[in-house]
Amino acid sequence: MQDLDRTPLIERLGRWAEKYPDDRAYTFVDYAVDVEGVSTEMTWGELDRKARSVAATIRRTIEPGERVAILAPQNLDYVVGLLGAMYARVIGVPLFSPDLPGHAERLLAVARDSGPTGVLTTGEALPHVAAFFDQHPGLRPRDFIMVDEVEDGLEWTPEPIDPDDVAYLQYTSGSTRTPAGVIVTHGNLAVNAEQCWGAFDGVPRVSSAATWLPLFHDMGLVTAVGLPLAHASPIHLMDPVAFIMRPARWLELLSQMEDGFTCSPNFAYEYLTAQVTPGEKAKLDLSGVRVFMNGAEPIRPGTLEGFLEAFRECGLRPEVQVPAYGLAEATVYVASSSRYELPTMTTFDREKLSAGEAVPVPAGSERAATHVGCGTPYAQEVLIVDPRTRVRNRDGLVGEIWIHGPNVAAGYWGRPEATAETFGARLAEPVEGVPDGPWLRTGDLGVMHEGELYVTGRIKDLIIVDGRNHYPQDIEYTTYTADEAIRQEYVAAFAVDAGETEGLVIVAERNRRVPIRRLDTEAMERSVRAAVKKGHDLRVHDFVVIEPGTLPRTTSAKIARAACRQAYLDGTLRVTVVPTD
Template sequence: MPEAERRYPEPTDGLKNLVRPLTDLLVDRAGSSAPAFTFRDYAADREGTEVTLSWAELAEQVRAVAAELSKITSPGQRVAILAPQDLSYVTAFLGALHAGTIAVPLFAPEVSQHGGRLVGALADCAPEVWLTSSEALPAVRSLAEENPVPMPKQILAVDKLDPAGAGYTPPALSLDAPAYLQYTSGSTRAPAGAVITHRAVAENSNQAAVAFGVDDTWTCAGWIPFFHDMGLVQLLCVPVATGARSVFITPFNFIMRPVRWLRQLSDFPKVFAAAPNFAFEYATRKVSESDRAALDLSDVRAVINGSEPVRASTIAAFQEAFGPHGFPATSHRPSYGLAEATVFVTNTREEGPTVTAFDRLALGEHRGVIVARGTEGSIDLVAAGRPHGQLVRIVDPANGTLRTDGDVGEIWVHGPNVASGYWEQPERSAETFGGRIDGAAGIPGEGWLRTGDLGLFHDGLLYITGRIKDLIIIDGKNHYPQDIEATVEAAHPVIRRDHVAAFAVTTEDGREGAAVVAEFNRKAAPEGFDEKEVARAVRRAVSAAHDVKLRDVLVLPPGAVQRTSSGKVARAATKARHWEKADER
């Protein structure tokens, strides 16, 4: 049994029986005047204005939403959340859960490259009611009228509902009934709604709270969108589960001025936050020294770095920039999760980040060989931590047998936080959630979530090495696309960091190979650049580092590399968009 389970065992049956639906916990706090959710709004004031709901006010508004839903639909029906990232989203989502309906956390329609994802999700689950805010109501109505989606019975602006719902009696909620559908990013195929039960979200919120130490004296801060699994659980569900205060801003306001996120971390006590790796790099580059000087980050307790590959260089740069302003190095917490496990699977504990160098060639052969950092042919990987309250194993996906510690395989997960399947997709559900491990004593033989991610355990810590579907195989050798992408980024200063996609291709004569799409940085070459020179530099660098001859290198304007709704590089979508054109050249 790995170190992870020895130190963090499964909860006992007695503890499992204490799990309760989130809205039951909210009802318990209905008499509290303590602040529950605070939205920092920068729409009218550059410095921001705060709008806060106490637990009592939140409970009243949630009850009003649930009471209104009970007049229109019935428990078990889908209810879409199409609200902007403000307090209306919080009351809409919790109101749908309180009514016993199945919430579908999406986003308000706006100018976005992810509009197709929104339409696809609505068409897939056909919600009977759409919940939004009065501000977004016109756009939501236009969405219903102008797109091929099932027309809802009613569209409600939750901020205009009569709060008088005192006589409403909510239905009893079964822990094993669906609470919401978490639509996946859909980077390679149509999005699917992972069915998250009331038990799964309660368990995962508790797993995160115990693993990070969050309680009602903490502050959950951030900007990740509520329709994203990490934003929904970290900023909305964990606060309800623990009584911690949630303070949030919009993703747009983070992008416009990333210091706003750092001010959240500075202004509130015992902060628990989360962001993808790019956000740490972005904040390091964009927050000026004068803005940093006003920060006191000494009470930041834990900041998750996840959702995309975590870079050791990012951690070091962020610490160099914000360590002098109090940010504790051990508070940087690389973690791993996915929507199909509600979100949280493993996380770094109080020891902070662990970086280990592996031999690149050996990883391509599915072996984790440790070498000294800086060794030629090595790659630094950042540990994603340990599981808590769930089982994580490394499995040979071809035959369902366990891999030994130090060997690379597919990451499989088993626990009460795992989704029950995909909404009305039995074959896809069986493929993803029906993993079987044969011949292993002491663990369940079936019901394993096959994540599609590759990784290994070393010294009890999980290291993520890549995605099975993204693996580039040339002449029988495995190459991880993120490794090639990192080499491409460093090959020439004109290439835009974190905006490179490498993928496998097959030429007309049937040969295997790899190609790259890279965006250029306009600021690095304001007067233009020689595209052929950049391509030659990329080819040389990839050949030297990986012994791979690229079939093509496309250096294109910003926007060429496709991304999922959670910000990850969508390699398959980028390949579909650009490779045919490249092949015709």
């Protein structure tokens, strides 16, 4: 396994400030001030000076090793705050301003779990932050620091930071459980940034990025902080809301670049394909984009094909679509395809894959299921292991994805038992060239086929009916392609106790483009039942149509199947009622 530099990235900030003080480091494009965007730039010298001032301010009241929550809007102040926390040797907790809609429960859970003694925020967000802690006085931190009001130029002499010191707590999205704080060390972040750079084959100070991803997410943080710091490369940031309001803005920023890279979950590429207008496309030039990484959720073959078809005339080349796999417990990046090769798509027999074996079949086969390959790992070890026997599977057999490498995090904050179970796995039989342990158990199912990793699902999400395994994402895809009245990608499939066996329940959002008075929920149900029976030989126990925007999802936009199942059992889903008058 290749050795990578574990030097804390915050040390590199000081280096870049000294060597390239006037080089542009960050540009934040604010579309809330002007729909055309107002750019604010910050050089490496300015960034380092501001981060040191924040560090000096933090250490007036907070000691090294204590937690500091970042409750700020997505802008340059957020980046300055996080880097200031690193300089100060406190543990950052990247979060969001409390006025972010729909995330109050998550914020409360994380605040209780992490117990921050300080908060980094801005003057604009302070009223929302103060109101949050007024509602929860038992969680009130010792100090509130407004990053945008910190005196510039305060003296701060960097203190020694060990690669094994904790840099921040990355809270998981909670798709299958209560959010847990992944302990990411300075060495983890440095190595994972290098792994991404190696996979991207980036050019120091030349390759540049553009991202709208939330900075409190693992992919967003590593993209926006780790990658620029690794090799002094510039980046454009925008707010996620600006992307949602007009997604072409993301591509417009990338069109300015000659060696650009970016990454996003699958849904964003679907969104671009559906929303960007011909007029907007006419102004785009994507020929300079080297990497459109796609990860963080199941990657649909149709998404890759649709995105390429939609933007081919804008200069998009097929090989720059880079499918990837990662997770917070490995900092973020684990494996990806090459930017120089076309993405691999392989059609497997669905029934045999559900039974645990990847058997290729022709694309037109009755039980065909096409999966997108996620390439190979970079500077880390990945094995497919039988989760019950802890023995490595041969290629072609489905098992749990296990990871070993310097990017694997130190564990979960305050959860020693979960840490030992997830991060301390050991192989029952030796495998040549790799250690017996410790290994990270990802909880993800996958298979190695012709040297490439394919992710097939989550162990906890598997639907088992009459002794047969079914992947929920396959059933969900069958569902939302069965009827145009179902909103694409907004379906959850899960199992409930149906007496003598498990029963399949499907919850689907209605498509708001179909007028509700024209909605025929009985016809929708018949279409779905027939499609699921034909495609999966399964009987649907219950089919529920709910209102748009109400399907439980995580903060990273993944379907929260466990939460949806609980809402179904509790009777709290917002079921669609078609007017009869």
